Amino acid sequence: MFDRKNIKRYYLIFVRQIRNFLLSTKSREFLIFLFFVFVSLCFWFLQTMNDTYQTEFKIPVRLKNVPKEVVMTSELPKEIRVKVxxxxxxxxxxxxxxxxxxLTFDFEDYQEKGSYVRIPQEEVLKKITTQLNNSTQLLSVYPDTLDFIYSKGVAKKVPVAVGGEVSAGRQYYVSEIRVIPDSVVVYAPQGVLNTVLTAYTQPFHWTNVTDTLRKHLNLQKLHGVKFVPSSVDVMACVDMYSEKTFDVPVVGISFPQGKVLRTFPSKVQVTCQVGLKNFKSVKASDFLVGVSYADVLDNKSEKLTLTLRRYPDAATHIRINPLSVDYLIEQQTVEKVVKKEEVAE
Structure with missing residues (x-):
C-alpha cells in the first residue's frame, strides 16, 4: 500500500515530467502552432458570422384574463414558429x-367580437417585431393567423360512438363493445353545439382478438368543440364459438284452409355456431324452417327447397340438413278441419 510519502514522491515526479515536456523545444513549437490555429479559427468564425443566414425560432403564445365562466373550446396555439x-x-x-x-393577448380586448375570435395578423406581427433587432428581417410566421373559440357555459350531453373496427380471432366472435363512459359533455357556441349529435373515438383497427381487450382512446377533435372528458375507455369483449344441432320441424306457411304440407322427413337438422355465453339459451323453438304455399306453387322440382324463416341473433353460420325434402299436399276433408278447429278452441 502507498503511504503519504510515496504519494507525494510520485506526484512530484509526474509534475516534473509534465514540466520538462512543456519546456522542451518540440513542445514549444507545437504549442505555438496550436495558438496560431486557434487564432485562425477565431478569424474564420468572425468572418463567417458576418454572413447572412436564415433560421427559425419558437415564440410562446399566452391568453390572459379569461373569466372562470368561459370554457375555451378551441384555444390559441401554445407557440408560433418565426423564420428570420x-x-x-x-x-x-x-x-x-x-x-x-x-406573445400575450388580453381576453377582455376581444369579448365584443363574439364567441369566435380571430386576432388580426398585423397585431401578431407587431408584437413579434418589437422583440427583433432593426436589422432582422421577418420572413414568415406560422401559423400566420391566430384564433380561438369559447363558450359561456353552454353545454349538452351526447353519446360516444366507436370510430373503429374489432375483428376476433379464429373460433371467436365479438360479443360486445363497451364505451366507458358512454356519454360526454360537449361545450361549444350555440350554433355549433346544435350540430354535434355524437362524439366519436379516434379511428382504430384491432385484429385477431381472442381475449377481452381494453384501451384508452382520445375522442376525435372538432374545431370549436370541447368534450369533457376528452378520452374514454373502449372494451371489446370476445367469446368462443361452439357448435349446436337441433331437430326442427318443417312448417307450411300461408297454406289455404283444408290443405296441409307433408314433408319427408318431417324434421331437419339445423346446425349453428353459438357463443358459450348464449349456449344454453338457444333452443330448437327459436328456429323456424318452412315453405310458403306460393313457393310450392312456383316449385317445378320433385323436391322442396327449405328456407330458414326465423333464427335467434346469437346463432351464426347456420346450416340446414337436408336442404331439400320430398313433399306432398294433403287435402283434408271439411270434417277434419272442423275437428281441428274445435280441438284448438
Whole structure:
C-alpha cells in the first residue's frame, strides 16, 4: 500500500515530467502552432458570422384574463414558429443570450367580437417585431393567423360512438363493445353545439382478438368543440364459438284452409355456431324452417327447397340438413278441419 510519502514522491515526479515536456523545444513549437490555429479559427468564425443566414425560432403564445365562466373550446396555439434573416452574430445572440417573451393577448380586448375570435395578423406581427433587432428581417410566421373559440357555459350531453373496427380471432366472435363512459359533455357556441349529435373515438383497427381487450382512446377533435372528458375507455369483449344441432320441424306457411304440407322427413337438422355465453339459451323453438304455399306453387322440382324463416341473433353460420325434402299436399276433408278447429278452441 502507498503511504503519504510515496504519494507525494510520485506526484512530484509526474509534475516534473509534465514540466520538462512543456519546456522542451518540440513542445514549444507545437504549442505555438496550436495558438496560431486557434487564432485562425477565431478569424474564420468572425468572418463567417458576418454572413447572412436564415433560421427559425419558437415564440410562446399566452391568453390572459379569461373569466372562470368561459370554457375555451378551441384555444390559441401554445407557440408560433418565426423564420428570420440576419447576420450570424445577431442570430447567435438570439439563440444564446436572448429569450423571446411570450406573445400575450388580453381576453377582455376581444369579448365584443363574439364567441369566435380571430386576432388580426398585423397585431401578431407587431408584437413579434418589437422583440427583433432593426436589422432582422421577418420572413414568415406560422401559423400566420391566430384564433380561438369559447363558450359561456353552454353545454349538452351526447353519446360516444366507436370510430373503429374489432375483428376476433379464429373460433371467436365479438360479443360486445363497451364505451366507458358512454356519454360526454360537449361545450361549444350555440350554433355549433346544435350540430354535434355524437362524439366519436379516434379511428382504430384491432385484429385477431381472442381475449377481452381494453384501451384508452382520445375522442376525435372538432374545431370549436370541447368534450369533457376528452378520452374514454373502449372494451371489446370476445367469446368462443361452439357448435349446436337441433331437430326442427318443417312448417307450411300461408297454406289455404283444408290443405296441409307433408314433408319427408318431417324434421331437419339445423346446425349453428353459438357463443358459450348464449349456449344454453338457444333452443330448437327459436328456429323456424318452412315453405310458403306460393313457393310450392312456383316449385317445378320433385323436391322442396327449405328456407330458414326465423333464427335467434346469437346463432351464426347456420346450416340446414337436408336442404331439400320430398313433399306432398294433403287435402283434408271439411270434417277434419272442423275437428281441428274445435280441438284448438
Amino acid at each position: 434573416e440576419d447576420r450570424g452574430t445577431v442570430l447567435l445572440n438570439y439563440m444564446l443570450g436572448r429569450t423571446f417573451f411570450p
